[in-house]
Amino acid sequence: MPVICGRVFMDGILTNACLIIENGKIVGVKKSVEGGKKDYGNAIIFPAATDIHVHFREPGFEYKEDFFTGSRAAAMAGVTCVMDMPNNEPPVISQRIFAEKARKIRHKACIDYGLYMGIKGRVEKCDDCIGYKVFLSGDNEIFCSMEELKEAMKEIGDSKPLAIHAEAKDCIKRGEAKNLREHERNRGKKCEIEAIRKIVEMSEETGAKIHVCHVTTPDSVELLKGKVSFGATLHHLLFSYKSKFSKEAMGKVNPPLRDEEERAELYRKFIKGEIPILESDHAPHTLEEKSDFETSPSGMPGVDATMPLMLRKAKKGEIDLHLLHRVMCLNPAKLFGLNKGVFERGKDADFIVIDFGAIRQLKALSKCGWSCYEGMEAIYPKHVYLRGEKIVDDYEFIGNAGMGRMIS
DSSP states (O other): OOEEEEEEEETTEEEEEEEEEETTEEEEEESOOOSSOEEEEEEEEEEOEEEEEEOOOTTTOTTTOOHHHHHHHHHHTTEEEEEEOSOOSSOSOSHHHHHHHHHHHTTTOSSEEEEEEEOBSBOOOOTTOSEEEEESSSSSSOOOOHHHHHHHHHHHTTSSOEEEEOOOGGGSOOSOOSSHHHHHHHTOHHHHHHHHHHHHHHHHHHOOOEEEOOOOSHHHHHHHTTTSEEEEOHHHHHOOTTOOOSSGGGGOOSSOOOOHHHHHHHHHHHHTTOOOEEOOOBOOOOTTTTSSTTTOOSOBOOTTTHHHHHHHHHHHTSSOHHHHHIIIIIHHHHHHTOSOSSOOTTSBOOEEEEOTTOOEEOOOOSTTOOOTTTTSEEOOOSEEEETTEEEEETTEEOOOTTOOOBOO
8 A cells, every 4th residue: 555755735735744545546644654655755745737628639640749648748747637629630529439539549648538529510429528629710620600509508518518719700800810919910809708708698598517718818717707617728828929939830829829918917817816727728730830820720739838837936936836736636627527636535646746946947748849838947746646656757757658547
């Protein structure tokens, strides 16, 4: 029966304690245990993160990322559970395609995972999906009109979370942007706000369990607070369309980076605890694809950066560990009903061990080979445990493909 001791984060504070683990679960937390333990001394033992928004690109785009490389990058950054989006090739919009994807990645995942089912027009129910995903904009094959979204809300109800990319399609201007400013102008914040207003109204009518993905404006936060679940990404908190990237298209994302004033206020709201979930929207593309702004696809990697950069901010006193725990561990687990995110009896023994004195430079861990955060100060977890089994040891990945389990 493994026993892991250190400064354990429980009930919002750090306390010297030992986690007692059996069959991958926490069976007890004690102040002290005699003998037969792994004692990490003054190192912090913190719940591992759950990232509810990643695009691991498999099947269809494995040259950008695959489920092994994506889940390995996540593990090294302190994430032991991810929710993968359905905009693959083919798009995951039927039970048959869902089953094929699940079969293909089953032996590749290094960490636990859930898979979204996409909705194109009508809902095809799926017992094994972690939730459903709707895009209200874009030309991809997973798109719903507002009318179709309302019908989907009625059909799904509160059975599973319905994640929504909230940009009103009719509001978006056509034509290729030549830079980040033009990209933001084409997809202005009013497109997000218009969509969110309708989503809130429909959610109140239908009782659906909604999660609005990657909000970018303070106005969106005000509209959503206390009504439905929502999240923000690290890139929308840290970057504006005036931020400098080695290639400008590296910062091309949907929804777009906003102006500095909007970004700063969004970050203030995050610090104040007004944003319930921090999600990466990890969406890697190759550097070659990012070479020309007009033809570049939107998206950037991030699952390998979010926790390390947030831990550094916690060390500097910009945020507290209690906030970090809520937005990356507790609230994601609550939204999806996961047996993770907190040190309680019966929960999965997913945790990270942190040396707050070990400050490093962030490096790209994704298969795509680049990161907009590269070179920033970061604190990586020194050790990572998945269901009581160590998968990162002294900053090196030691886990195996196939260790991850699908959660539905």
